[in-house]
Every structure is written in C-alpha cells, then in structure tokens.
Amino acid sequence: xxxxxxxxxxxxxxxxxxxxxxxxxxxxxxxxxxxxxxxxxxxxxxxxxxxxxxxxxxxxxxxxxxxxxxxxxxxxxxxxxxxxxxxxxxxxxxxxxxxxxxxxxxxxxxxxxxxxxxxxxxxxxxxxxxxxxxxxxxxxxxxxxxxxxxxxxxxxxxxxxxxxxxxxxxxxxxxxxxxxxxxxxxxxxxxxxxxxxxxxxxxxxxxxxxxxxxxxxxxxxxxxxxxxxxxxxxxxxxxxxxxxxxxxxxxxxxxxxxxxxxxxxxxxxxxxxxxxxxxxxxxxxxxx
Amino acid sequence: xxxxxxxxxxxxxxxxxxxxxxxxxxxxxxxxxxxxxxxxxxxxxxxxxxxxxxxxxxxxxxxxxxxxxxxxxxxxxxxxxxxxxxxxxxxxxxxxxxxxxxxxxxxxxxxxxxxxxxxxxxxxxxxxxxxxxxxxxxxxxxxxxxxxxxxxxxxxxxxxxxxxxxxxxxxxxxxxxxxxxxxxxxxxxxxxxxxxxxxxxxxxxxxxxxxxxxxxxxxxxxxxxxxxxxxxxxxxxxxxxxxxxxxxxxxxxxxxxxxxxxxxxxxxxxxxxxxxxxxxxxxxxxxxx
Numbered sequence: 001x002x003x004x005x006x007x008x009x010x011x012x013x014x015x016x017x018x019x020x021x022x023x024x025x026x027x028x029x030x031x032x033x034x035x036x037x038x039x040x041x042x043x044x045x046x047x048x049x050x051x052x053x054x055x056x057x058x059x060x061x062x063x064x065x066x067x068x069x070x071x072x073x074x075x076x077x078x079x080x081x082x083x084x085x086x087x088x089x090x091x092x093x094x095x096x097x098x099x100x101x102x103x104x105x106x107x108x109x110x111x112x113x114x115x116x117x118x119x120x121x122x123x124x125x126x127x128x129x130x131x132x133x134x135x136x137x138x139x140x141x142x143x144x145x146x147x148x149x150x151x152x153x154x155x156x157x158x159x160x161x162x163x164x165x166x167x168x169x170x171x172x173x174x175x176x177x178x179x180x181x182x183x184x185x186x187x188x189x190x191x192x193x194x195x196x197x198x199x200x201x202x203x204x205x206x207x208x209x210x211x212x213x214x215x216x217x218x219x220x221x222x223x224x225x226x227x228x229x230x231x232x233x234x235x236x237x238x239x240x241x242x243x244x245x246x247x248x249x250x251x252x253x254x255x256x257x258x259x260x261x262x263x264x265x266x267x268x269x270x271x272x273x274x275x276x277x278x279x280x281x282x283x284x285x286x287x288x
Numbered sequence: 289x290x291x292x293x294x295x296x297x298x299x300x301x302x303x304x305x306x307x308x309x310x311x312x313x314x315x316x317x318x319x320x321x322x323x324x325x326x327x328x329x330x331x332x333x334x335x336x337x338x339x340x341x342x343x344x345x346x347x348x349x350x351x352x353x354x355x356x357x358x359x360x361x362x363x364x365x366x367x368x369x370x371x372x373x374x375x376x377x378x379x380x381x382x383x384x385x386x387x388x389x390x391x392x393x394x395x396x397x398x399x400x401x402x403x404x405x406x407x408x409x410x411x412x413x414x415x416x417x418x419x420x421x422x423x424x425x426x427x428x429x430x431x432x433x434x435x436x437x438x439x440x441x442x443x444x445x446x447x448x449x450x451x452x453x454x455x456x457x458x459x460x461x462x463x464x465x466x467x468x469x470x471x472x473x474x475x476x477x478x479x480x481x482x483x484x485x486x487x488x489x490x491x492x493x494x495x496x497x498x499x500x501x502x503x504x505x506x507x508x509x510x511x512x513x514x515x516x517x518x519x520x521x522x523x524x525x526x527x528x529x530x531x532x533x534x535x536x537x538x539x540x541x542x543x544x545x546x547x548x549x550x551x552x553x554x555x556x557x558x559x560x561x562x563x564x565x566x567x568x569x570x571x572x573x574x575x576x577x
Contacts, residue, residue: 003399006396006399007397007399010393010396010397011397014382014393017384018382018384021384087380088376088379088380089380089381089382091348091374091376092374092376092379092381092394092438092441093397094346094347094348095346095347095348095369095372095374095376095451096369096374096394096397096398096445097366097367097369097370097398097399098366098369098397099366287303287343287348287349288343288348288349
C-alpha cells in the first residue's frame with residue numbers, strides 16, 4: 001500500500017512538471033495575472049465613492065480566478081490524461097506494477113498541485129493589490145480613520161479581510177479539484193480530448209446552475225419526476241456553494257459562519273472522492 | 289518441471305466495434321508456452337493478433353476466454369507485472385526529462401529502493417550504451433537512442449521476463465545489431481525475452497523458439513532450429529570449389545543413395561556486409577563536443 005502511495009506521488013510530481021512546461025498553462029496564468037493587475041487601473045470608472053474601489057478590485061480579481069481556473073482545470077486535466085494515452089506513455093506505465101487507481105489518483109493529484117499553484121499565485125497578487133490600494137485609501141481618509149468614525153462617514157466602506165481571501169482561495173481550489181475529478185471521469189471513458197473538454201464544460205455549466213434544479217425539485221408534485229430531479233440535483237455538485245468570496249473578503253454585512261465553510265470543504269472533498277472513484281472504476285475496464 | 293515464463297492457454301480475445309457492437313476476434317484459441325531463460329520470437333503479419341497477445345501478457349487487456357500466466361501468476365496481477373519489463377513499439381517518453389531522470393523515474397515507479405537506484409540506473413544506462421548521453425534531454429535523442437533508453441527503463445527493476453515490441457523499428461542496421469547483442473546479453477544474465485519483430489533475420493539470429501500467428505491463429509511454433517531445418521537435406525560449405533568436381537561428387541553421392549540438389553555461391557548477408565564496411569566505429573555515439 002505504501003508503495004502505491006509512493007507511485008501516486010511520483011506520477012503526480014511528473015504530471016505537475018509536465019503541466020507547468022505547457023505553453024497553455026503559462027499563457028493562461030500570464031493572462032490571468034494581467035487581468036487581475038489591471039483591476040487597479042479602473043479608478044477612472046465612476047464609483048459612488050472611493051470606498052467602493054476595493055470591492056470592485058476584489059470582485060474583478062475573484063471573477064478572474066474563477067473564470068481562468070475553471071478553463072485551466074478542465075483543459076489541463078483532459079490534456080494531461082490524453083497526452084499519456086496518445087503518446088502511449090500510459091502503456092509503458094501500466095505495464096509496470098502500477099495499479100490503475102494509482103495512475104488516476106496520481107494524475108488528479110498532479111492537476112490539484114497545478115491548481116494550487118495557480119490559485120496561490122493569483123490570490124497572492126490580488127491580496128497585494130487590495131492591500132496596496134487599502135493603504136492608499138487609508139492615507140486619503142486618514143482623519144476619519146484615525147478618529148474611528150470612518151464607517152459612519154462612509155457607510156459603504158469596508159476593510160479587506162485577508163484571512164477571508166485565503167479561505168476563499170481554498171474553496172476555489174477545492175471547486176477546481178471537483179471540476180478536475182469530473183473531467184477525469186469523462187476522460188476515463190471518452191476517446192478524444194475535444195469530447196472530454198466539451199462534455200466537462202457542459203457539466204460545469206450544469207453545476208453552476210444546479211440551484212435551479214433544486215428550486216424546481218421543491219415545486220414538482222409528480223413523485224417520479226420529483227425523484228429524478230432530486231437525484232440529478234444530488235449527482236451534480238452545486239458550485240454556488242463555493243461562491244462566497246465577496247462575503248469572506250468583506251464580511252461586515254453578511255458574515256459566513258465557520259460551520260458553513262467547513263461544510264463546503266467537506267462537500268467539495270466528498271465530490272472529489274466520489275468522482276475520482278467513478279473515474280477509477282471506469283478506467284479499470286478501459287482497454288489501453 | 290520448471291514453471292514456464294509465459295503460459296497461454298486457450299486464449300481468445302474479442303473486441304466490440306461501433307455502436308452496434310460488431311464482434312472482431314483478434315485472437316482465437318491460442319495456446320503456447322515460453323520456457324524460462326529462452327529468447328522467444330512472436331511473428332506474424334499486421335493484424336495477426338501479436339499486439340493483442342502481448343497486451344494480454346502485460347495485463348493491459350482482459351482475455352475474453354482462456355488464461356495467461358507469468359511464472360505461474362495471473363498476468364493481470366501487479367505481482368506478475370513486477371517480473372516483467374516492457375519496451376513498447378516506437379516508444380515515446382517525457383521529452384523534458386534527461387535519460388537518467390527518465391530511467392530513475394521508472395525505477396522509483398517499480399519500487400527500486402532509493403539507496404540502490406543511482407547505481408542501478410547507471411548500470412542499465414551503461415548496458416544500453418547511453419552513458420555519454422545520459423544527462424541529455426530525451427527530446428534530443430535519435431530513434432535508436434530512444435529504443436535503447438526504452439530498453440533501459442524496461443530492465444531497470446531487474447525483471448525476469450523482458451517483452452520487446454518491435455525493438456528495431458526505424459533503427460539503422462548498426463542500432464539493430466546493438467539491440468540484438470543486448471538481447472543475447474539479457475539471455476546470458478538469465479532473463480527470458482519475448483521478441484516481437486518484423487525483422488526476420490534478427491529473430492532467426494537471436495531466438496531459441498518462435499511462434500507464428502496469422503489472423504489470430506497459431507500457425508507454427510517450436511524451436512527455431514527445428515522449424516527452419518529442411519528434413520533430409522544438408523549443406524556442404526566448400527572453399528575453392530572446382531566445377532569439374534561436380535560430376536565426381538554426384539557419382540559419390542549416388543553410390544550412397546543421395547542426390548546433389550544444387551550448388552550456390554556462398555553469400556554474406558547484406559546487414560553483415562553493411563556492418564563490416566562501416567567498421568569499428570559502428571554504433572559508437574558521437575562526441576557531444
């Protein structure tokens with residue numbers, strides 16, 4: 001068993017190395033960095049007052065992380081899986097004393113490491129931008145800030161909670177891991193990279209809009225249909241549960257309870273395990 | 289009785305094609321054994337079922353019927369795969385790794401102890417003659433070098449059975465000769481080698497036994513010597529043969545109830561001539577400088 005975990009780590013390490021050498025990853029991370037960095041240059045926009053700026057930078061940055069991270073987790077997982085199949089390195093690997101679950105787990109862990117680096121780099125940049133602008137704003141509103149009545153004077157102004165930003169990064173990383181596991185499940189039975197990417201993005205959309213299915217389920221009276229919609233709403237994870245970045249970074253008005261964050265972490269981890277297990281099960285019967 | 293390296297019994301493999309699941313039988317009721325410490329050639333035209341048989345031996349495909357054992361273990365078990373090293377046809381490896389890193393990676397995957405790994409990796413790289421290029425990226429390797437680094441990764445965990453799928457495909461005669469010598473060296477070290485090749489001269493030169501497949505059926509198997517022998521016929525190799533002596537020889541043979549079939553000029557094989565002409569520099573890697 002220890003040997004299998006060691007193999008998982010070796011496969012993950014090589015998958016990560018292969019991923020960071022890909023032009024696609026480097027291009028995407030540069031694009032995302034540029035987008036987040038550009039958020040600081042939108043001061044000319046007509047904000048109601050300057051206190052709204054931080055919220056705008058945070059929304060813009062968090063949106064960029066979600067957008068590019070979703071693309072990366074789907075495309076990188078499909079690409080890294082099919083490069084092994086098409087180049088027949090999977091043949092060499094699976095002819096060795098490697099269990100198929102170790103192969104899938106190694107690939108997924110490699111993608112998870114990639115997403116960790118992606119989320120880590122972008123969140124660090126976003127955090128720095130927020131901190132830098134916050135310091136400038138504190139200097140501008142120095143008098144009110146020193147007197148402690150700045151929230152009375154500027155009721156919409158809020159300070160950035162950097163711990164909340166880090167917690168949001170963790171939640172987004174977990175969401176990308178769920179998406180990677182879904183993509184791995186699709187890849188385990190599909191024949192082409194393109195099919196895997198298209199189907200995975202389709203599932204991603206379903207997961208983003210899953211709350212609609214949940215709302216429908218509550219309104220349906222016909223038992224069989226109600227059961228089917230309920231089942232579907234449980235099979236596809238609800239990605240809206242991870243969309244709490246704004247409340248984590250600016251918690252003054254709506255604070256997210258710790259129990260809800262822990263529940264979201266457990267929810268994400270459970271779906272990663274379920275989809276990874278389904279991927280292993282499907283890959284076991286695949287003829288290489 | 290010694291356990292054979294490979295025992296295939298009544299192996300049948302069907303593939304389902306298309307949405308309608310049309311059945312394609314790739315291998316039909318195949319049975320043969322490969323004895324331990326023998327070099328065994330698996331021959332057949334394209335589509336004869338060689339690759340399917342090889343994948344079943346490697347545990348990459350499940351048989352539809354029948355079974356396959358490696359040294360008495362089910363071929364699809366991890367324990368069996370510990371005993372097997374595999375070089376795929378036209379191998380492709382992670383281009384960003386150096387040769388040494390690549391072999392080390394596969395050694396770690398095969399659970400070669402960390403302390404033993406550097407020496408084991410260096411030894412197999414030396415065995416395949418790639419020491420000078422070991423620290424170059426695999427992406428810069430020629431086809432022959434890729435085959436040799438492929439062979440190194442196949443034997444780094446010291447397997448008892450080495451399976452080579454077209455090890456000389458696209459390789460020049462010098463590289464091909466080097467691989468033949470490696471196969472003979474592996475046998476000398478006590479390994480069993482299963483060789484799948486279209487290069488019949490190579491199979492003839494290095495194999496002890498062979499099996500020929502056609503359309504999924506076994507059409508011939510046995511030792512190379514037995515299969516290639518023409519019953520009741522012998523060759524005489526004569527230096528400075530005088531044509532005038534032919535009639536006398538025929539008369540002598542007739543007295544003993546034998547008959548001279550034909551006289552040919554002795555010829556050297558083309559690959560042998562090529563290697564002789566290329567000379568002692570054959571197969572030597574270029575100086576990187």
